[in-house]
Amino acid sequence: MTKKQEMYFNGDDCRFCNGMCCRYVTIDIEKEPRSEDRFDEIIWWLFNPNIKILKNGHFWSILVMGKCDNLNESNKCTIYEARPDLCRDYPPEEDGCHFDSIKRLEGKIFNTAEELLEYLAIERKKEWAKKRLENIKFEQTKAKK
Numbered sequence: 001m002t003k004k005q006e007m008y009f010n011g012d013d014c015r016f017c018n019g020m021c022c023r024y025v026t027i028d029i030e031k032e033p034r035s036e037d038r039f040d041e042i043i044w045w046l047f048n049p050n051i052k053i054l055k056n057g058h059f060w061s062i063l064v065m066g067k068c069d070n071l072n073e074s075n076k077c078t079i080y081e082a083r084p085d086l087c088r089d090y091p092p093e094e095d096g097c098h099f100d101s102i103k104r105l106e107g108k109i110f111n112t113a114e115e116l117l118e119y120l121a122i123e124r125k126k127e128w129a130k131k132r133l134e135n136i137k138f139e140q141t142k143a144k145k
């Protein structure tokens, strides 16, 4: 299985971060997913190595991983004075770094379908998630033989 891009950042000081906020885009997921049908699609997205899922309270978003073309090797924006408003307004003053706020708000980032299914099976006690996780692991083991 392809290894997903690691996320690392230092929410206290951008100088020690690899410009994590310039290495993905987010797409909000409308309405909090609750049913197996809704999660089925999210599981499918998570099988793609460029996708992670962020859950922050009741808000869920898709993180599409990929570095902005304008970020250089020193993790600096090469069009700084002409950057989009969205970049200018980030990080929002009240929240600070997005990733730092995820830590503070105890948000979760699901890197893989297995991580999401484990969360649903253990923390949300979803039997269907437990079965799906077992089935995926069984198939993965079979494929390795």
Ligand code: SF4
Binding pocket: 009, 010, 011, 012, 013, 014, 015, 017, 018, 019, 020, 021, 022, 090, 091, 096, 097, 098, 099, 100
């Ligand atoms: S705002 Fe956060 S993610 Fe962006 S460069 Fe600063 S520390 Fe890194």
Ligand code: SF4
Binding pocket: 021, 022, 068, 069, 070, 071, 076, 077, 078, 079, 080, 083, 084, 087
């Ligand atoms: S335009 Fe500049 S600030 Fe905005 S995401 Fe790209 S590199 Fe980062």
